[in-house]
Amino acid sequence: MKLLRRFALFAMLGAVVLSGCKSMTGAQKGAIIGTVGGAAAGAIIGRTAGNTAVxxxxxxxxxxxxxxxxxxxxxxxxxxxxAKVPEATVERVGEGIIVELPNSILFGFDSSTLSAEAKANLDKMITVFSTYPDTxxxxxxxTDNTGAAAxxxxxxxxxxxxVYDYLIAKGVAPxxxxxxxxxxxxxxxxxxTEANRALNRRVEFVITANEKMLQEAEAEAARQGK
Structure with missing residues (x-):
């Protein structure tokens, strides 16, 4: 029975995360995911979705x-x-945020040099990172599958x-x-298709709570429990 309950929880978790259920907030999804166990759930959902950011x-x-x-x-x-970066795809997953920027607005073909448009979008993201430092x-x-894997x-x-170097140069803490x-x-x-390959050429940002935010949330939860 314990195994069946755990399987059911994982199944529910997968449905919640992968469907992007509109009737639930990110906070509610996170509370459900926590009943299963974060790291294990992440590994399973990531593999199932084919999505490392998730x-x-x-x-x-x-x-x-x-x-x-x-x-x-x-x-x-x-x-x-x-609101700040309408060019990005922003998704709430669990207790984190996934922000996706396509390479088409980041880099030229077969290049790792940031474009002017990329820097403008990253600057907008940095303003949000600065507003919420506890992440x-x-x-x-x-990349797509064109060319050699290596x-x-x-x-x-x-x-x-x-991207990392640019964020640091703009003051984001390493x-x-x-x-x-x-x-x-x-x-x-x-x-x-070329359209799908273009979608696979992307950079994703996974934003999660740092230790300070976690400790503050634990303290607040303890106060609420009194």
Missing amino acids: GTAVGATVGGVTGAIIGNKMDKQAEEMK DIEIQGH YNQTLSEKRAKA ARLKVVGYGLTSPKYPND
Whole structure:
């Protein structure tokens, strides 16, 4: 019975996260995810969705009242990010935020040099990062499947690192940032048309609570429990 209940929880989690249920806030989703266990849920959902950003966001989930408090803060940050950077795709997942920028507005063809448009959009994102300093940011680089796997891996790393270097140059604390390149290994769309391949060429930002936000949320949850 315990195994069946756990399976049911994972199934519910997958449905909630992958469907992007409109009737629930990010905070409510985070509270459900926490009943399963963040890291394990993140690994499973990330693999199931073929989406490393979802896996990272879910893996950072703590759940319960603490998670709901964090989720409420992330709801506000996500709405501000949408308003500031309309060119980006912003999604609330668990207790985190995923921000996706396509390479078409970041880099030229086969390049890891940030375009002027890219810098303008990153500047807008930095204003939100500065407003909400108690978060960690993972920068994930992805490519399509055109060309050799080793080449694409290096290109994805260079592109993510270019974003990382720009954020640091603009004052974002290095301790908040992590860079990962996935090359062609994690497409979100089938690599069957040029349009879909273009969608797979992307950089994603996964924004999660840092230790300070977590501790403050735990303290608030304890006060609410009294």
